[in-house]
Amino acid sequence: AVLIVDFGSQLTQLIARRVREAGVYSEIVPYQKAEAALAAMRPKAIILSGGPASTTEEDSPRAPQAVFEAGVPVLGICYGQMCMAEQLGGRVESGHHREFGRALVDVRKPSALLEGIWDADERHTVWMSHGDRIVALPPGFEVAGTSENAPFAIIQNEARKFYGFMFHPEVVHTPDGAKLLANFVHRVAGLAGDWTMAAFRQDMIARIRAQVGTSKVICGLSGGVDSAVAAVLIHEAIGDQLTCIFVDHGLMRLNEAEEVVRLFRGHYNIPLVHVDASETFLGALAGVSDPEQKRKIIGRLFIETFDAEAAKIGGADFLAQGTLYPDVIESVSAVGGPSVTIKSHHNVGGLPERMKMKLVEPLRELFKDEVRALGRELGLPEAFVGRHPFPGPGLAIRCPGGISKDKLDTLRKADAIYLDEIRKAGLYDAIWQAFAVLLPVQTVGVMGDGRTYEHVLALRAVTSVDGMTADFYHFDMTFLARAATRIINEVKGVNRVVYDVTSKPPGTIEWE
Ligand code: XMP
Structure with a gap:
C-alpha cells in the first residue's frame, strides 16, 4: 500500500x-x-x-x-x-x-x-x-x-x-x-496494479465492521445513488444491524419512491422504514412561494421526521451517510470560506449535529464516478447507478411559486415524458442533469377548436463535471420539437413548452 x-x-x-x-x-x-x-x-x-x-x-x-x-x-x-x-x-x-x-x-x-x-x-x-x-x-x-x-x-x-x-x-x-x-x-515502488473496486469493497467492509462492532446503524436513503451505494455496502458489512429510513416528502419524481422501496426491500432485503410524510410536507409548504423559505421548511421537516423515526427504532449509535469527497470539500469551504450562500442545501449538515450520533461515511474518499463504479460492483441496477443527481428538496424547487399536489402531478408527468424522450434518443448519459420546471405562468393556446389557458413548462438540460459550473445542453431542434409535442398532447395543464438556454454561471442549474 x-x-x-x-x-x-x-x-x-x-x-x-x-x-x-x-x-x-x-x-x-x-x-x-x-x-x-x-x-x-x-x-x-x-x-x-x-x-x-x-x-x-x-x-x-x-x-x-x-x-x-x-x-x-x-x-x-x-x-x-x-x-x-x-x-x-x-x-x-x-x-x-x-x-x-x-x-x-x-x-x-x-x-x-x-x-x-x-x-x-x-x-x-x-x-x-x-x-x-x-x-x-x-x-x-x-x-x-x-x-x-x-x-x-x-x-x-x-x-x-x-x-x-x-x-x-x-x-x-x-x-x-x-x-x-x-x-x-x-x-x-514495484507495486502491482491489481487493486480494484472489488478490493475497495472488501477493505471497506472490514473497516465498517471494525468501526461499528455490534452497534446499530441508521442510514437515510434519499433515492439517489450515493445513499443507496452506502446503504448496500454497509448492509453487506453488518447485515441487519443496519436500518434504512426513507423519508418520502412527496416531492420525488414519477414512481421513484416505489422504485426505491422495491429495490431495497425486494431486491436487497434491507430493513427499510418508508415514512410517507407527503401530507406533512405539502401542508407546511402550502402558500409558500419564496425559494429559501421552501428550502428551509423542507430541511427542517426532513430532520424532524428522520429524527422521530430514528427514535422509534432506538439504540442506534451510528448514522450512515453517503457523503462524497466533493461534499467534504464544499462543506469545509462553506464553513470557513468567504463564499456567500446561494442556496441552502438541506442535506449537508443538520442531521449529525442534531442527532449526536457517530458517523459512518464509507464513500468519503470517493468521487462521483468512483461511487458509480462501486455501485456497479455491488450489483446495483445500471439505471439506478447512472442516474442524474436529484436535489434534496425535490420537485418543490422545480415548481417556482406556491406548490400543490396538482401542480406536482402535472410536473411529474411532463418530466417523465421528457426523460423518456432523452433516453430514447440515447442522450441520457451525455447529460449531467435534465428535468422539467412547471412555471407559475399561464398562457393562451388553441387545441382543436378550443381556447386553452394553461401553464408554461420549461425544459432544462445541462452538461457539467461537478455541478459547480454547467453549460446548457445543445439539443437538436427536432428533439425539442418532439418532446414538446408529446408533453402538450399527453399532459393536461400544459399548453406551452420553452427551453432554458442559460449556463451556470450566471444561472444556477435548478431554478430555485
Ligand atoms: P444549483 O442549482 O445550485 O445546483 O446550480 C447544483 C447541483 O446541486 C443540486 N442541488 C441540490 N442537491 N440538495 C441537494 O442534494 C439541495 O438542496 C440542492 N440544491 C441543488 C442540483 O440539482 C445540481 O446538481
Missing part, C-alpha cells in the same frame, strides 16, 4: 484517486498522524502532499523523520517536495518567484520516475502552484528537471528512491501527471 501524508492541500484526494486509478491501494493520513500510520501500515511507498503553508514559516508542518528512514520510495509534491528538501539538509526560500498555473518543465536527466514518459532534453507542460522554492539541494540529490521559475522543478536521489516535483502531477492540467504517479507506484 501507499501512504499519502496530507499537509492540507485541497488536491490530496486527487493524489489518492490517481493512485487508485493505477490499481494500487492507498491511505491518506494527516501529517500529525503519519508516524503512527507508518508503523501500523508499513507502506511500500510514501507520497507527501502539497499544502497551504510555507516551510519558511515558524512551526510549519513537517513529515516525521521516520518517513525518510523507512527504506521505501518517497515522492514529495510541491509543499511535500520542499519539506523533503529541507528535512534532508537542503534550503528553501519564500517569495519572489511565485508560479501559478501552466508552466513548462525542461527534463535534464533521465530517471526511473520519468522512464517511458519523459526523456532528457524534452519539454513538457505541467501545472504549478507555489510561492516558495528550493535554493539548495540536500546531499545526494540532483536536478532532473527545471522550469523558468523553479530551477528545482524535479529533484531526485535515485539511490534512495527519493523524488520531488515542484508541480502537481495529480491535476488534469499536468497532462502526463497520472502516468508519472503510476510510474512512481509501479516502476519505482
Whole structure:
C-alpha cells in the first residue's frame, strides 16, 4: 500500500484517486498522524502532499523523520517536495518567484520516475502552484528537471528512491501527471496494479465492521445513488444491524419512491422504514412561494421526521451517510470560506449535529464516478447507478411559486415524458442533469377548436463535471420539437413548452 501524508492541500484526494486509478491501494493520513500510520501500515511507498503553508514559516508542518528512514520510495509534491528538501539538509526560500498555473518543465536527466514518459532534453507542460522554492539541494540529490521559475522543478536521489516535483502531477492540467504517479507506484515502488473496486469493497467492509462492532446503524436513503451505494455496502458489512429510513416528502419524481422501496426491500432485503410524510410536507409548504423559505421548511421537516423515526427504532449509535469527497470539500469551504450562500442545501449538515450520533461515511474518499463504479460492483441496477443527481428538496424547487399536489402531478408527468424522450434518443448519459420546471405562468393556446389557458413548462438540460459550473445542453431542434409535442398532447395543464438556454454561471442549474 501507499501512504499519502496530507499537509492540507485541497488536491490530496486527487493524489489518492490517481493512485487508485493505477490499481494500487492507498491511505491518506494527516501529517500529525503519519508516524503512527507508518508503523501500523508499513507502506511500500510514501507520497507527501502539497499544502497551504510555507516551510519558511515558524512551526510549519513537517513529515516525521521516520518517513525518510523507512527504506521505501518517497515522492514529495510541491509543499511535500520542499519539506523533503529541507528535512534532508537542503534550503528553501519564500517569495519572489511565485508560479501559478501552466508552466513548462525542461527534463535534464533521465530517471526511473520519468522512464517511458519523459526523456532528457524534452519539454513538457505541467501545472504549478507555489510561492516558495528550493535554493539548495540536500546531499545526494540532483536536478532532473527545471522550469523558468523553479530551477528545482524535479529533484531526485535515485539511490534512495527519493523524488520531488515542484508541480502537481495529480491535476488534469499536468497532462502526463497520472502516468508519472503510476510510474512512481509501479516502476519505482514495484507495486502491482491489481487493486480494484472489488478490493475497495472488501477493505471497506472490514473497516465498517471494525468501526461499528455490534452497534446499530441508521442510514437515510434519499433515492439517489450515493445513499443507496452506502446503504448496500454497509448492509453487506453488518447485515441487519443496519436500518434504512426513507423519508418520502412527496416531492420525488414519477414512481421513484416505489422504485426505491422495491429495490431495497425486494431486491436487497434491507430493513427499510418508508415514512410517507407527503401530507406533512405539502401542508407546511402550502402558500409558500419564496425559494429559501421552501428550502428551509423542507430541511427542517426532513430532520424532524428522520429524527422521530430514528427514535422509534432506538439504540442506534451510528448514522450512515453517503457523503462524497466533493461534499467534504464544499462543506469545509462553506464553513470557513468567504463564499456567500446561494442556496441552502438541506442535506449537508443538520442531521449529525442534531442527532449526536457517530458517523459512518464509507464513500468519503470517493468521487462521483468512483461511487458509480462501486455501485456497479455491488450489483446495483445500471439505471439506478447512472442516474442524474436529484436535489434534496425535490420537485418543490422545480415548481417556482406556491406548490400543490396538482401542480406536482402535472410536473411529474411532463418530466417523465421528457426523460423518456432523452433516453430514447440515447442522450441520457451525455447529460449531467435534465428535468422539467412547471412555471407559475399561464398562457393562451388553441387545441382543436378550443381556447386553452394553461401553464408554461420549461425544459432544462445541462452538461457539467461537478455541478459547480454547467453549460446548457445543445439539443437538436427536432428533439425539442418532439418532446414538446408529446408533453402538450399527453399532459393536461400544459399548453406551452420553452427551453432554458442559460449556463451556470450566471444561472444556477435548478431554478430555485
Ligand atoms: P444549483 O442549482 O445550485 O445546483 O446550480 C447544483 C447541483 O446541486 C443540486 N442541488 C441540490 N442537491 N440538495 C441537494 O442534494 C439541495 O438542496 C440542492 N440544491 C441543488 C442540483 O440539482 C445540481 O446538481
